[in-house]
Each structure stands twice: as C-alpha cells, then as structure tokens.
Amino acid sequence: MRITAQLRDAVAEALSNAQSAGVLPSAGASEIAIEQPKQEGHGDFATSLPLRLARTMKMAPPAIATAIVEAFPESDVVEKVEVAGPGFINITLANAWFQEQVEVIRAAGAEFGNTDSKSGQKIQIEFVSVNPTGPLHVGHARGAVIGSGLANLLEAAGADVTREYYVNDAGNQMRVYTETLYARYMQAAGHDVPLPETSYPGEYVADLAKDLYEKDGGALVDLPKEEAIKALYQPGLDRNLALIKEDLEELNISYDVWFSEQSLFDTGRFDATMKELEDGGFIVDRDGARWFASTQLGEDKDNVVIRSTGGHTYFASDIAYHAEKFKERNFDQVIDVWGADHHGHVARMKAAATALGVDPNKLEIILNQIVSFKEDGESLRFSKRKNVIVTVRELVDDVGSDAVRYTFLSRGAESQMEFDLDLARKQSSDNPVYYVQYAHARLSGILRNARETGIDWADGDVSLLTHELEIALIRQITGLPDVVERSADRLEPQQIPHYATEVARALQRFYDACRVISEEEDDLPISKARLKLVESARIAIARCLTLMGMNAPERM
C-alpha cells in the first residue's frame, strides 16, 4: 500500500478512536485528503481534516486536531504528528521509511510509478484523426502530444489502453482532395485543367500527381473523369496516410489501431446505427434530409445525418464509429482529443451516445485550444486550405521532438498558448526543456563513472542516507505514483513535466551538496549508499521522460 493510503487509514483510525473514546462527536464525515505541504517545516504530509470537520462537529479546529493527534495509532513509519497553524495535522515520516524506499524503487526499476488505479479498465483514446488529405500541420501537434502523453499515463495507471486514429476516408474532404489530385494529374500531363472550386491548392498535391503520372505513364489521361478519380483515390489515401504516420513517428507517436471510416459502411455498422436511432424515434425527415433529433435530448437544434443529396455527414459516421467503440468493443471509457474548433460537436456527440443507450459520461472529450504561432513578433494563423503550410515535420526539425513534446505537455490542454517560433528555434543549450534531460544525463554519468572505477554498490547501506538533501530527494522521488494516479484520474498530463522538474531540482541540490564518488577509502560506504540513491533518482526521472515520450539521454 502506498504511503498516502497508509496515512489516510491512520488518520481515519485516529478519528474513529477519538470518536469511540468520546473525545470527538461522532457526527461529521469528510473525505480525508492527504497532501504534500509545499512549505518546508510543515512535515512530509499534511491533512486539513480538522478544518473540514469544524462545522459539523461544532468544535474549534485545533481542538479536533489535538484529539486526532492524541489518538494516532502507533507506527514505526510515522515519526511525528503535530497540530499546526489554524488546525492542520502535519505528519513527519521516519528517515528509515525514506531510506527503505530507495531499495523499493531500485527493485521496481522501469515499473516504478505504476499504479493500479485504472486497472481492469478498457480505455480507448482517439487523437489526431486528421483528414488524410495532406501532411500534418503544426496545429495538430498539440493534440497529438497530449493524446499520446495521456495514453502513456493511463497505461501507467493500469488501464488497458487502445490508441486509435480515425481515418476519414469516406467523406467529402477526401472527395475534394481526390478531385484536386485529378486536376493536378491532368496538369502534369500537360492538360489545362483548372482546380475544382473547392480544392487543396497546396503544392504537395501537385508533387504527388506528378509522381503518379510519371509512374503510370499517363494511363489515366484518357479515362473518363469519374473513373480516373476512382483510380486516384487509393494512391492518394495511401500516400497521405504514410506521410501522416511518418510525421507522427517524428513525434514519437504510434497507434494500436487505424480505424477506417469506410469500414463502418462496409460492415453495415453505419446502417445498423442509423436504424437504431430511427427505431428509438430520434430520426426525423425534414427539408429532404434526415436529422438526428437532438432537441429531444435538450439540445439547441437538430443535426443532419443524411443530406438531401443522399450523402452522410461527418456527424453521422462519427455516431456509428462511437457506437462501434461502445457496443462492439465495449470500452469502459472513450477519450476523444479534439481541437477546440470542434467543440460544437461535443454536446451532440454526447446526445447521440445517450440516444444509443450509452452513458454519456463514458465519453470524455478533451478539447485542446488552438495554438497560435508567433514569428517576427507577429501572430500567425495557419490553414490547410490556404497555401501556407507549416508542417509538424518542419516544427520538429526546427525545435526537436523532445522540446515540442515537453512544451505542449507542460501546459494544460485548455490554455490558449502562443508558440513563439523564433524563440523555439533560438532555444539551445539554455533551453529549460533540457533541464530534466540534463539531470538524467548527469545521473547516468555518475553511475557510469562508478562502474568504470569498479565500484560495486549492490551492498550499499541505505540507512547511511541521512543528509537533509538526500531525504528531500527521496521524498520527491517517492511521489511519482501519486502524481501518475492523480494526473491519470484528472486526465491532466501536464502534471508530469512539472513533477519531473521538481525531481530534477531536488537532484541538483543534492548533487551540489553531496559528493557521490569519492577517492577516500573511508567514504566508500556512503558512496555506495548514494549510488543507490542516484540509481533510484535516475529510475524516477527516466520514467517521467518515458511517460512524456521523450528521450532519456545517457550523455548530452
């Protein structure tokens, strides 16, 4: 059991002891929150329970605190329990407990930080899912990083995670794209064919058309237009998906499932879902189109699922897709990471889930605010439809994958952030992004030196770790499982980079004050003990970096 849970139990026991002894009234239940005080001198852990109980118990908080402290169960883990401030209970742990954690962490190795708070849960997380009509542009990088970071986190919390990309290979945009590709193909063949009214004007389409033209020797030129377009569909899709995959790999992102929208039609899932909605009375025909009657579920307006032209809307296939997620694959939780420009889609998607008999709370939508980019002091707006494309690849080449990931992960999804491209490019050795990595490299260096000097620290005695900064470092490291659990619960990956920074800071302060490898023969015992500490610190920092999808360099 983790220390926070142990302490929670201890406080609960103390409370009930005091109550059965008649010292405290039995009234007043409150959740016991164990927190880590940010202020030094306030113990290793603290609870504000007495302050919370004051009202229902009709007693002064310090009096309640005193009663709990006096009834606190004996324990060799807890060194000191005291009343402090307006009614806090501050708990100080025994050094022996911290020292022991060094061994616990070394034994856990790469598994350290894992929890079981989400174990047994089958969670699907869908992110990026950009139309396969071109390379990923920078605007998609944020959702990509947040989605993948979150997936790592949920996995660490014990969930069975499926990372998924929804490929819109059956919609309008794909049609527009392929028509553009056709026009470019004909142009490559020397025909003066204009781009369609709505098109993808980017050069990359022309490049692909030229490739295809050269490869097939112009075989499509004489075909009827519709047939040629049909023939171009698959190569266009394949090429773009390949590009997208490569770009995502640049950001250290991979998927378990690439889910085809078209497959919903091929398997009949789409029709079955529409029928289910219809049978439920949620479909109305109006103005020649078919509508999902979301107003029946309290929405502002209905939404078209089948256009008067007969084509399905994006919304319609997304409903079928979510039906598949919940009813076919039985996910306990489905998380969609969308750009904030899709937020109008949230309420109706949840309404659709409800209409299908799915608890809408199982569908969690994370909206990440659109990133704006700044260059030469000016805010830029990128749009795929205009001819300005700054791709994810260009961003990664400029700034580096680790820096991109760290930057996006360290900010909450809902913060409206501005990415200063000049600054990002400028960032080099003083980049704060590298603070955590540097700590890892430094720790690796110490361990490397120790090995090269022939020190075997396997029998190191951790009870020698009594220095204030040694204990402080251990205290930081041991917090990882709690951080993982909390950030997984709240779906807030930004807590990891901040925590990692704190561990790195504790490490640097320790390093500054405590010599690890010494030439003095007499220092060997403490050297060995500190090597164990260094090893456990490296494990914690490496784990954070892995969770963030960043490299944990041995040297820099």
Added chain:
RNA sequence: GCGCCUGUAGCUCAGCGGAUAGAGCGCAGCCCUGCGAAGGCUGAAGUCGUGAGUUCAAAUCUCACCAGGCGCACCA
C-alpha cells in the same frame, strides 16, 4: 446575440477550497585546480482581469461585468 474556454511576475506558463501564490526565460549579484556550470545560491519583480457573493478559509466555487479565443453549416 447565445454557448464553451481562457485571463496569475516583463515574457511563456504551473498552481489539489487551505498555512508566506510558484517555475522557466529575461534582469542584478555570488559560487568550479572535486562525480557533467545544460548546474547551485541570493535578489528585484504580483491590485491572481474587475466587482460582488458563498465559506472558518477563495487564484481555486457562484453571479455580473471587461478583454481575448473558439463554436453556433445539408464543413470536418
């Protein structure tokens, strides 16, 4: 107009209803003939957008207002 999100140090951003609001960058200093100075230490810098309210306690919850972003398609 209606809805959602955001407003915290010069800049970029953290902040779990609780004790003296934090970090990085930038700025002013100090510290390597000892494991990596991509580091450590000290300092300056804040009406937590504004105003009310709830609470023993509000940056955090409620409401109003101001400013910015996004949405309100038979686009995705």
